[in-house]
Every structure is written in C-alpha cells, then in structure tokens.
Amino acid sequence: MNIQQNMSLMEKLAILTDAAKYDVACTSSGVDRKGNGRDMGNCIAAGICHSFAADGRCISLLKILFTNECIFNCAYCQNNCNSDVPRASFTPDEVCELTMEFYRRNYIEGLFLSSGILVSPNYTMELIYQTLYKLRNIHRFNGYIHVKAIPGADPALIEKAGYLADRMSINLELPTADGLKKLAPYKSRTTILKPMRQIQNGITENKNELILYRKAPKFVPAGQSTQMIIGATPESDFQIMQVSEALYRNFDLKRVFYSAFINVNQDSALPMLPGGPPLLREHRLYQADWLLRYYDFTVSELLSDDRPNFNIYLDPKCDWALRHLEYFPVEINRASYHTLLRVPGIGYKSAERIVKARRNTTLTFSDLKKIGVVLKRALYFITCSGRMMYNTKLEENYICENLMADRTQIPKDIRNSGYRQLSLFDSGMLDESTIPQSHIIASEMTASH
Amino acid sequence: MYVFVCEDSLEGIFTGVYDACASRLGHRNIRLITGEPENYELFSEYIHVTPSDEKTGKVIRTITSRFGMQFYESIYQAALSGERHSVKKMDKADAIYETILLALASGDGQKVLLSLGEPCVYRIFELCRATNREACHHLEFLRFSELENGVLFATIHPKDNVLPYLAEHFTDRLPMENFMIYDATHQTVAVHKASMRYILTDATDLDLEKVNRYSESEQEFRRLWLTFFDHIAIEARKNPHLQMQLIPKRYWADTPELSRFA
Numbered sequence: 001m002n003i004q005q006n007m008s009l010m011e012k013l014a015i016l017t018d019a020a021k022y023d024v025a026c027t028s029s030g031v032d033r034k035g036n037g038r039d040m041g042n043c044i045a046a047g048i049c050h051s052f053a054a055d056g057r058c059i060s061l062l063k064i065l066f067t068n069e070c071i072f073n074c075a076y077c078q079n080n081c082n083s084d085v086p087r088a089s090f091t092p093d094e095v096c097e098l099t100m101e102f103y104r105r106n107y108i109e110g111l112f113l114s115s116g117i118l119v120s121p122n123y124t125m126e127l128i129y130q131t132l133y134k135l136r137n138i139h140r141f142n143g144y145i146h147v148k149a150i151p152g153a154d155p156a157l158i159e160k161a162g163y164l165a166d167r168m169s170i171n172l173e174l175p176t177a178d179g180l181k182k183l184a185p186y187k188s189r190t191t192i193l194k195p196m197r198q199i200q201n202g203i204t205e206n207k208n209e210l211i212l213y214r215k216a217p218k219f220v221p222a223g224q225s226t227q228m229i230i231g232a233t234p235e236s237d238f239q240i241m242q243v244s245e246a247l248y249r250n251f252d253l254k255r256v257f258y259s260a261f262i263n264v265n266q267d268s269a270l271p272m273l274p275g276g277p278p279l280l281r282e283h284r285l286y287q288a289d290w291l292l293r294y295y296d297f298t299v300s301e302l303l304s305d306d307r308p309n310f311n312i313y314l315d316p317k318c319d320w321a322l323r324h325l326e327y328f329p330v331e332i333n334r335a336s337y338h339t340l341l342r343v344p345g346i347g348y349k350s351a352e353r354i355v356k357a358r359r360n361t362t363l364t365f366s367d368l369k370k371i372g373v374v375l376k377r378a379l380y381f382i383t384c385s386g387r388m389m390y391n392t393k394l395e396e397n398y399i400c401e402n403l404m405a406d407r408t409q410i411p412k413d414i415r416n417s418g419y420r421q422l423s424l425f426d427s428g429m430l431d432e433s434t435i436p437q438s439h440i441i442a443s444e445m446t447a448s449h
Numbered sequence: 450m451y452v453f454v455c456e457d458s459l460e461g462i463f464t465g466v467y468d469a470c471a472s473r474l475g476h477r478n479i480r481l482i483t484g485e486p487e488n489y490e491l492f493s494e495y496i497h498v499t500p501s502d503e504k505t506g507k508v509i510r511t512i513t514s515r516f517g518m519q520f521y522e523s524i525y526q527a528a529l530s531g532e533r534h535s536v537k538k539m540d541k542a543d544a545i546y547e548t549i550l551l552a553l554a555s556g557d558g559q560k561v562l563l564s565l566g567e568p569c570v571y572r573i574f575e576l577c578r579a580t581n582r583e584a585c586h587h588l589e590f591l592r593f594s595e596l597e598n599g600v601l602f603a604t605i606h607p608k609d610n611v612l613p614y615l616a617e618h619f620t621d622r623l624p625m626e627n628f629m630i631y632d633a634t635h636q637t638v639a640v641h642k643a644s645m646r647y648i649l650t651d652a653t654d655l656d657l658e659k660v661n662r663y664s665e666s667e668q669e670f671r672r673l674w675l676t677f678f679d680h681i682a683i684e685a686r687k688n689p690h691l692q693m694q695l696i697p698k699r700y701w702a703d704t705p706e707l708s709r710f711a
Contacts, residue, residue: 010676017680035621037644042622049695050589051706053682056691063681101670102677104601104623105593262685277685357563370565370574 007088013098015088019068019079020114022264023171023227024257028060028109028144030222031166040104041143043166043222048109061112061146062102066090066128070116074173074184076232078264079116089118092131096139103143110144110166111135117150117186125153125161132164144222151191155198159219162202167222167254170196172247175240179233183270193251199224200251223254230285231261231278232270236308241288241299248292258285284310291316294348295341313404318344321381322396328381329388332368333358345378365389376406450478450493455542457483459528460500462542467504468496469546476550481542484534512549516558523562524548527576531609531634544572584611588618590700593628594671595664601628602660604703612639616647631655671705678706 007015029047049058067089068079078085095113102108113131118124128147135141147165149158162168170192174180177189199220206219226247228240244256260277263270288310291297295317302316303309311319321328321344330343332354340351353371357363364384369375379389380399392398451474455465462483469479480493489495513521524545534540547569552558565571593601601623605615612632616639619628623641630639631652638655641647692710701707 010673013673014676014680017677021681021683035624037624040623040625044588048585048589051678051704052692052695053678054689054692054709055682055684055686056688056695057682057686058695059678059681062677064677098673101666102674104626105595105670105674106591106603106619107674260686262683279686353563353565357565360560360564361566364566367566370571 009094009098012088012090012094013064015086016065016068016090017063019065019085019116020063020112022078022259022262023063023112023114024057024259025146025169025225025227025255026058026060026063026112027225027255028146030254031144033142033221036142039140039142040100041110041141043110043142043144050106050108060109061144062099062108062110063112064090064095064098064114066095066113066115066124066131067118068116069118071119072117072184072186074187075265075267075269076173076183076229076261076263080265083265090131092127092134095131096135096141099135099143100139100141103141110146112146114148115150121150121152122154122157125150125157129157129161129164132161136164146222149195149199151187151195153195155195158195158198159202162199162220163217165220167225168199168220169225169227170199172226172228172243172256174233175228175235175243176233179235183232196224196226196251203252223252225253225255225257227257227259229261230258230282231273236303237281237285237288237310238299238303238305238308240285241292241303244289245292245299256289258282258289280312281310284312284316288316296338297342314400315344317342318377318403322400325394325396325399328394329383330381331386332363332382332384343378343381345374345376345381347372377403450480450490452486452490452493452495453479453481453498453542454485454495455481455483455498456500458500459525460502460505461498462528462545463505463508464500465498465542466546466549467501467508468498472496479546480540481546482534482540483542486534508549512552512558515556516552520552520558520562523573523577526580527573529610529613530576530580531607532576532579539568539572541572541576544569544576548573580609580611583607583609584614586697586700587611587615590696590704591615591630592704594705595667596660597662597664599627599664601626602631603629604631604633606634606699606703607632608634610635610637612637613649615639616641616649620647629660631660674705675709678709 027047028043029045031043032045033043035042047060049060051059053059065079068085069087069089070079071081073080073082095111099108099111103110113128115124115128118127128150132145132147135145145165146167146169147161149161149168149170151170172192173184173187180187180189202219203223206216209216210218228243230240247253247256260279260282261271261273262277263272288302291302292299297320302320310316314322321342327342330339332340337351337355340346340354341348346354350372354363354368357367357371362385365375368378368384375389380392380394380402451472453465453469455461462481465481469481472479509521512524527541527545530541532541548561551567551569552561555561562570562573565574587605587607591603591605593603596602612630612635615630619630620641625643626641627643628641632638636652637649638652639647639649701710
C-alpha cells in the first residue's frame with residue numbers, strides 16, 4: 001500500500017472520487033422533504049441531477065469514498081488491498097466542508113458516502129456515522145444523504161447511521177453466491193443479506209412508529225438500493241433478473257442498479273473485454289428492470305431457461321409483444337390501463353393520459369401522437385375505434401422487419417457495424433443486412449400514406 | 450376581427466382576457482396576441498390592453514374558485530412561457546383565452562385540460578411542458594458563486610420566465626443564506642435575505658461590476674468541484690454525445706464546468 005501523509009484536500013478528493021466512481025447509484029430520489037426554515041437543504045422526490053460527466057452519467061450527489069485504504073481483496077475492485085493505487089482518507093470535517101460548500105453553490109443534491117474497509121468493518125462504520133452525525137447536527141445539513149452500510153458491521157451502528165441517512169445501500173456485487181465467493185473472498189452472501197434484511201425491518205418498524213407518532217425520527221426514508229456487476233461472472237440475464245425480482249419482492253428494495261463490468265485491475269481471473277464494458281447488455285437490463293417496477297411484468301414472462309438472454313435488436317417489451325401477438329391488437333378506447341402498459345410505444349405516462357383523456361372523448365391516432373405515444377412502434381399493436389392506423393399485418397416477421405427498417409430503432413452500437421458483444425447472445429433475429437430492400441420501401445410507403 | 454394586443458406578462462394576458470370577455474364583441478370575433486404583431490391585417494381592429502391589477506385579480510379569483518389551483522397553475526405556467534410569437538403556432542394569450550372560455554362553458558377545468566384534441570388546450574399543454582422543463586433544468590444547472598460580502602450570486606439565461614419558481618425553490622432550500630438570482634434574459638433579479646421572503650425586482654440597479662468580485666475561497670471551491678467533475682467520469686464509458694444531449698449547450702456558459710464541455 002502506498003499511503004501518503006499530509007495530502008491536500010484537492011489530492012484526496014481526486015483519489016477518493018476516482019475510487020468511488022464505479023459505484024452506479026447516484027440518484028437523489030425517493031424522499032420529499034421541505035426546508036424547515038432554519039437548516040440548509042430540502043429534498044425533491046424526483047431527484048435532481050446537477051451536471052453530467054464526460055461519460056454521460058449524471059452527477060447528483062457528491063460521490064466519494066471515505067477512505068480507499070481497504071483491507072479486503074475483492075478481485076473486481078480497484079481499491080483492493082493488492083492493487084497499486086494511491087491511497088487516502090478524508091476526515092469527517094473535510095467531508096462536511098466539501099458537502100456544505102458544494103451544496104450551497106448548487107453543485108450537488110447531497111452526499112453519497114461509501115468507503116473501503118479501514119482497520120475493520122466496525123471501525124469504518126463508526127467513522128461514517130461520525131461524519132453523518134456532524135453533517136446533520138453541527139452543520140445542520142438537511143439535504144440528501146446516501147450512505148453505504150458496511151457488510152459485517154455491528155447492526156447497532158448501521159441502525160444509528162440509518163436514522164441520519166435518506167437512503168442506504170449494500171452492494172450485492174455479484175448476482176450469485178458462487179461468483180461472490182470466487183471474486184470477493186472476504187464478503188459472503190450472509191454478511192450482505194443480513195444488514196439488508198435489518199434495514200428492511202427497520203424501515204417497516206419505522207413506518208408503524210410514524211403512524212403512531214408523526215414526529216418520530218425517520219429511518220432510511222428513501223428506502224434502500226443495491227447494485228450488481230454485470231459481465232464479470234458468466235450468469236445469464238435470466239439469472240440476474242431473477243435475483244432482482246427476488247430483491248424487489250423479498251427485500252422491498254427501491255432500486256437495483258446494474259454496473260457493466262470494467263476490468264480495472266487487469267486481473268487474469270476475470271474476463272478481458274476488448275470491446276469495452278457490456279453497455280448494451282446493461283441497458284437492456286435497466287429496461288427490463290423498469291418493466292418489473294412500473295409495468296407489472298414478471299421475469300418469467302420476459303425470459304426463460306430456453307431464452308436466457310435479452311434480444312440485442314429489440315427492447316424487452318417489443319420482444320415480449322412480438323412473441324405474444326395473441327394479445328394484440330389492443331383497442332385504445334377500451335383496453336384497461338394494465339393492458340395499455342404492455343403495448344410497445346406506450347409508456348406509463350402516456351397510458352395514464354390515455355385513460356384520463358378517453359373519459360371525455362373518443363381517441364384518434366392524432367390524439368395519441370399529442371399524448372406522447374410513439375406511434376412508429378405502437379401502430380402495429382393498436383386500434384382506435386376498431387381501425388388500425390395503416391394496413392399492417394399482425395405477424396411476427398412482418399412487424400419485426402418493419403420495426404428494424406427504421407434504423408433509429410436499432411441500438412447505435414449494432415448500427416455502427418458489428419457489436420462487440422454479439423457472441424454472448426443467441427441471435428435468433430434476422431440480421432439487419434438481410435432485410436430485403438423491398439420491405440424497407442414498403443414501410444416507407446405505408447408511413448407516408 | 451378584433452385583436453387584443455396584450456403585454457407579455459401574466460397581468461397583461463389576464464387583463465386581455467378580462468377585456469375580451471367584457472367587450473361583448475362575440476368570442477368568435479376576438480383574438481388575443483402578446484406583443485405588437487409584425488404585420489397588421491387590413492380588416493382587423495387592434496385594441497391595446499393596459500395591464501390592470503384589479504382585472505388580473507378578478508380573473509385569477511374566478512379561475513381558482515371555479516376550476517381549482519391545478520387549472521390555474523397550468524394557465525400560469527403557460528403564461529410564463531417565453532416562446533416567441535409566430536404565425537404557425539397559436540399565440541399563448543389566445544390559447545389561454547380560449548381554454549378559459551372552454552372551461553367556463555363546460556364548468557370542469559380539469560376535464561378541459563385533458564381534451565388535448567382541442568388546439569388551444571394542446572397549446573397550453575405544450576407551453577406548460579416547455580416552461581416546466583426549463584424550470585427543472587435551471588434547478589439543475591443554476592450555479593451560485595460566493596461574492597466578497599458572502600452573498601451567493603447566480604446568473605441565468607432562461608427562455609421562459611422561471612425566476613419566481615426558482616426563487617421559491619431556493620428560498621426553501623437555503624433559508625439562512627443571502628442570495629441573488631439574476632435573470633439576464635428578462636432583466637429581473639430575485640433577492641433573498643437570510644430568513645426572509647424573497648423579492649423580485651428589475652435589474653436596472655444591479656451593479657454588474659460588484660457581482661464579479663468573488664470571495665477568496667470561491668476559486669478554490671470551483672477548482673475542487675472541477676477536480677471532482679473530472680475524476681467522477683469513467684474513461685472506459687466516455688460518451689460526449691450523451692453528455693451534450695443531457696446538458697444542452699445553452700446552459701454551459703453559466704456553469705463553472707464550461708471549460709470541460711467539448
């Protein structure tokens with residue numbers, strides 16, 4: 001380890017930001033808290049992103065590690081005790097100063113504090129707790145705080161921190177226990193799931209307390225989240241999504257985040273990904289994740305043992321619709337909200353607007369366009385007052401070819417010739433280049449119709 | 450055709466609505482526009498509206514009491530839109546006038562707002578959405594700098610008149626700070642004194658030289674922020690196109706990250 005003394009705040013910030021950047025959760029959402037007229041800060045339930053970094057990811061919270069002087073040796077992590085990176089630790093006061101000064105300049109929405117394991121899990125958790133305590137009680141900070149619970153730390157410490165934070169998370173790291181054992185020998189499923197369960201129970205109990213006594217202190221009001229690394233171990237999308245579904249169901253998680261694996265340590269035990277991180281796969285997982293949380297889908301509808309991975313050409317909802325044409329076409333003016341949600345091109349906001357708007361009038365295709373429905377995707381699956389928009393066939397190949405004829409519907413990575421991850425997926429789809437020219441022309445004609 | 454020419458402000462438009470209703474010229478013969486038209490039509494009569502507090506108050510009272518706050522909020526947001534008057538699209542004053550007429554006729558404001566098939570209602574919907582988006586973007590990208598005297602100062606260039614909304618937000622968020630938000634497009638300033646309400650005033654008295662004198666630590670914190678900004682990005686995922694899509698160019702100039710955008 002390369003521990004330097006007397007580093008400037010600037011150097012520490014650089015090192016500990018670098019160390020924290022692979023953590024994906026950066027949302028400031030889930031809690032609505034008005035200012036109290038005295039302390040600095042409030043929270044908006046939808047969350048606010050304050051800037052966007054060069055990789056296009058949002059900057060919402062000051063995302064830093066407390067320390068990267070870690071005693072663990074997780075293979076996927078650049079801060080593991082065997083890797084040769086500069087090390088640094090903040091003091092609680094430094095973290096508070098940065099948070100307060102950034103916050104009042106409207107650079108950030110709050111603090112995201114994670115940490116490597118310094119000395120022991122308890123020692124680290126205690127330091128994190130002290131930082132939060134100072135921030136809340138001495139600096140009177142009322143903004144958003146997302147804090148990591150350190151696996152293996154004393155439950156009492158985790159509980160104390162939970163009363164100061166808005167959101168807590170414990171990273172699941174890898175989708176299966178086997179993967180975890182192999183790549184993160186100091187962590188285990190139990191040390192991860194135990195605090196997760198503890199926080200879940202804490203939140204439930206706290207809700208009951210709040211019913212009895214409105215002013216009871218709030219425990220993790222924005223809920224808890226977790227993240228998984230995608231592509232470091234050979235799990236299929238189906239396995240990953242099953243884990244997510246179980247987490248949502250059994251642990252009441254607010255969010256599960258997916259992080260495309262980047263081999264930061266050039267570790268030979270881990271896959272080398274010459275084409276860069278599996279970003280498209282990550283994207284498909286997020287799409288499916290939204291289907292679970294907002295669209296009432298279950299994982300078994302989207303994937304199965306026979307089809308363990310998502311289609312790279314089509315988003316999961318389109319893919320599902322094409323395999324279940326028996327449910328279509330859907331009549332816009334009669335179908336239930338739940339049914340509307342399943343139509344490609346109709347999002348949950350449009351579905352809500354449709355349900356409200358059709359109370360007063362009969363909707364037409366031009367109304368749908370105004371409402372925000374993506375007609376170029378939806379038109380194959382819907383009728384308005386019994387009519388389709390154009391004379392289209394309800395046939396898997398026909399719809400698929402027409403959807404693909406619109407090049408903007410195909411992920412950019414594939415469009416720009418040969419996606420690097422192609423081999424990982426079983427491509428049952430037609431190759432884009434084999435779409436006959438006649439179909440493309442035909443679809444253009446129908447579009448101008 | 451009678452054309453009521455209103456001032457481009459909430460007062461101007463609402464007074465226009467009041468005058469148009471009171472004129473008894475027949476709704477079908479009336480059109481409202483904000484600002485002087487580029488071309489005058491030969492067979493139209495142009496009536497200039499003088500903004501009046503009293504008439505505005507009456508219109509607001511009628512709207513809020515009959516159709517509720519939500520309806521009023523939509524109309525209000527549409528009125529704050531800064532979209533230029535164009536021949537192709539319905540003028541916002543006209544859209545507001547017609548929507549209020551529809552609501553008066555049906556008696557249910559909420560219902561009217563949902564009938565997007567009506568051109569005027571759709572226009573309101575569009576304007577609201579644009580204003581809302583602009584306001585949200587400014588919550589995100591507005592940046593304060595600390596001046597010599599400890600006051601936080603921010604300059605913005607919004608398309609729509611979102612300053613009242615921003616002032617409200619930051620008063621709630623920073624109650625113990627003295628801050629000013631300068632809207633350079635509309636030449637207005639929101640001034641907030643610690644633990645008081647904010648006030649909106651026009652920017653003629655603003656000393657632009659004084660607000661460029663930053664406190665000692667200001668540059669230091671900007672550098673720290675840029676350090677954080679640079680280091681939080683993952684090299685392997687670099688995507689300037691996505692970045693540009695998410696923070697549009699016109700916001701860049703007012704942020705300290707300006708130098709980092711391609």
